[in-house]
Amino acid sequence: MRRVVIDPVTRIEGHLRVETHMDGRIVTDARCSGDMFRGIEKALIGYDARVAQQVTQRVCGVCPYAHAEAAALALEQAMGLRPNENGQLLRNLIVGAYQLQDHLLHFYVLSALDFVDITAILKYHGNDAGLNTLRDWVRSELDSGKIFPAAPFLPRYEGVYAKDQELNISAIKGYLDAIPIMADLHKMVAVFGAKAPHPVAIEAGGVTTLPTIDRINKYKTWLAGVGHFIRNQYRNDLLGVASVFPTYFNEGKGPGNFLTFPYFPDSSGENHAFVGGATLGGNYQALDLSRITEDHTHSWYRNEPSSGLKPLQSTTLQPLDWDEYQQEIARKDGKYSWTRAPRYGGEVMEVGPAARVINTYRSGQHDDFNRQIDGINRELNIGLGEYDSVMGRHLSRLICSLQILERLEAQLHEVQPDKSAFIEQDMPKNMRGYGLTEATRGALGHWIETHDKGYISNYEMIVPTTWNMSPRDAAGRPGAVEQMLIGTQVADPEQPLELARIVRSTDPCMACSVH
Amino acid sequence: MxxxxxxxxxxxxxxxxxxxxxxxxxxxxxxxxxxxxxxxxxxxxxxxxxxxxxxxxxxxxxxxxxxxxxxxxxxxxxxxxxxxxxxxxxxxxxxxxxxxxxxxxxxxxxxxxxxxxxxxxxxxxxxxxxxxxxxxxxxxxxxxxxxxxxxxxxxxxxxxxxxxxxxxxxxxxxxxxxxxxxxxxxxxxxxxxxxxxxxxxxxxxxxxxxxxxxxxxxxGRTIHERCNYYADFQEKHYARYIGDSGCLINLGCQGVVTRSDCMINGHNNNTSTCIKAGHPCVGCASEHFPRQIMLHRHDDPRVIKRKF
Structure with a gap:
């Protein structure tokens, strides 16, 4: 038995420690620790109901838009209000663009260089100015005798990287070119949302920005460039990586249960592109929110009871103090994470793009979608079962991106220029509501209660990475990513590249997961 | 070449x-x-x-x-x-x-x-x-x-x-x-x-x-000092709801107490600002952020407290 620890896990959002035990080179046990706590949801108590939108965005600087949307939806439910068509469309245009940005960030900046060989740039002989600059720079760094040559690209875990020179060069170029495309996507968010990260203009009642012709046309111009990049560069690089790492359709299998919330409606707020629901034991069933509970038996909090808690059941969440924390980490089988453990009907669930694809497919509600998935599966010689894997999750991000892209192109034309996208209405007091959406990383829910002056009296967020990165629950069942790691064979336990690939395939957002 | x-x-x-x-x-x-x-x-x-x-x-x-x-x-x-x-x-x-x-x-x-x-x-x-x-x-x-x-x-x-x-x-x-x-x-x-x-x-x-x-x-300057609505403020022309014309101060705008260059350089390569998006400034660059109420209806009688 040996202990292999990855701490900190970089190229994710936030602070994550992964501790595994190995028998030979096979992982027999894994623990994931969310290593940063702020306590934002309970700190919201006493703030105005509308503040939730602005503050919960700050849970996460990578996917803030989803918290803005969930918070606005929760208030709208309590107000009995639906945004007008322009309000819904503008919200979709903000949310959709942000999600595309986030998928590109994840593939190129955060995870591609776990597969693609950055040192392949040294053998580049073409005439692309950017690539030549990068090659000359890496070469001069390696020749310089500095203590950290070619940082931040080196050092890295050494292992088996892609050998296909054409793929390596294409993906490195994709990395360089994706950054300005991501900036354009953030401009698309800003043109209707005011800024990115942390768009302020999504409020209960719609979006405060007036959709002028000028703004619509700017969005359209950027969208054209983005569409070209996603349909060509991103698609080719992702399918290229998938084709040279086919075994990764079998690595990192999780609990096999998938949870999603309805996401990306049309202008009426209905007919979502992605279906809400749960796949349990291979069968799809409609969403039942009453089955969601949270558990913190292995999390650094002291409240009792520690399991079976429904959203809003607790108005406090008492974090352990330093001495208690020290005792827990010293204790065998003690508490080991700030992240809590949400469960659905008691089951461990995976959320995220693969869950969106699997649940939408299994629901049978969108024939076109299913035909598209069937086509991709034939091309790659995989089945739906292979989406529960490292490469399946990467592939699902591409599929989700193409779906969102199509809808953004269509919905932009439905916006009525110069017509308000916001409905002003009194905010009820003593109210209760919830809002559900899909953040980039999966199912996101906000629950809110206010008292008689309209200030927040209770707030709860159950966030995608909380599902994926949960610790063990009272029954001792490991969380989804922990299950993905257990059973994995590692070539070199000193440089556990395979484990890093599995963890990053879920696109962890640790600041979200603990909040 | x-x-x-x-x-x-x-x-x-x-x-x-x-x-x-x-x-x-x-x-x-x-x-x-x-x-x-x-x-x-x-x-x-x-x-x-x-x-x-x-x-x-x-x-x-x-x-x-x-x-x-x-x-x-x-x-x-x-x-x-x-x-x-x-x-x-x-x-x-x-x-x-x-x-x-x-x-x-x-x-x-x-x-x-x-x-x-x-x-x-x-x-x-x-x-x-x-x-x-x-x-x-x-x-x-x-x-x-x-x-x-x-x-x-x-x-x-x-x-x-x-x-x-x-x-x-x-x-x-x-x-x-x-x-x-x-x-x-x-x-x-x-x-x-x-x-x-x-x-x-x-x-x-x-x-x-x-x-x-x-x-x-x-x-060096507050957002208010360079705001598009500065003239409206001087004329006491105040917006009363989102989408109304005029200075957003009665809707909770924090531009008066927030120093940054938003109104000159904007966000995301000057694509927009919160105020241009029809939303009062939430004061994200100020020492008061986050405030107890951010989008404040003009007729809201609640007093904003610092500690509660």
């Missing part, structure tokens, strides 16, 4: 330099020659305290720059949590090596440091405070990136239990006397950091700062 395309590429980079206001001390010829200024490249170490990575994401948005292009010319990014390929022990090894070396480096700290609950932010099984203090002691200069790092922001909102210190407070408490730049904003604007880095790289000094260590170039 290659020379010309490189020149073309650098023209774009220079566009970004003009946009940040750094053209006053960095000419296009300087940029062309920058490859030769190897000794002028700044070493940069970026750490995440109690934070959300929003400032890091914002940094990647610096317009038209091939961020890595600027970085490879003006800085050596020794460590960044979201960019570095280094993982696990490689990271703690790099940071330990930096502290033990005689390397000159600039430390960027995104987020605050929970000292009341040191275990509320951990890295490599150690409290964050045990990383940031030795890193700051050895740094040539420090940058507080974003409102959490400068004023506490969301990590110090009412009801927080983690007892955070801002970077200026931490340096003072630890008697670490270092040149310090504070770049508030939630998130920090990428132009503010790039301007600061270029100023430091080219001139060897920090830009001119106010008493709170903010570059006067960006934070």
């Amino acid at each position: 290659e020379k010309i395309t490189r020149r073309e590429a650098l023209k774009k980079v220079y566009g970004a330099i003009i946009a940040t206001g750094a053209a006053s001390f960095l000419s296009f010829d300087d940029l062309l020659a920058a490859d030769k200024y190897v000794d002028k490249r700044l070493n940069l170490v970026w750490l995440h305290g109690s934070s959300c990575s929003g400032c890091s994401c914002s940094f990647l948005d610096i317009e038209y720059v091939p961020v890595l292009d600027i970085l490879s010319r003006f800085a050596n990014v020794i460590f960044h949590p979201d960019l570095s390929l280094a993982t696990g022990d490689q990271v703690t090894g790099i940071l330990d090596q930096v502290v033990d070396s005689d390397l000159d480096y600039l430390l960027v700290v995104e987020g605050s440091t929970p000292v009341g609950m040191p275990h509320a932010c951990l890295m490599g099984h150690k409290p964050f405070v045990e990383w940031v203090v030795p890193m700051a002691k050895r740094a040539t200069a420090c940058v507080a990136a974003g409102t959490c790092s400068v004023f506490g922001g969301v990590t110090r909102m009412n009801g927080m239990q983690t007892g955070v210190q801002t970077l200026p407070e931490l340096l003072a408490a630890q008697n670490i006397a270092k040149p310090l730049v504070s770049l508030p904003g939630c998130p920090m604007k990428p132009e503010h950091l790039v301007y600061t880095l270029l100023h430091y790289a080219m001139k060897g000094t920090l830009p001119e700062l106010d008493l709170q260590h903010r570059p006067i170039h960006f934070f």
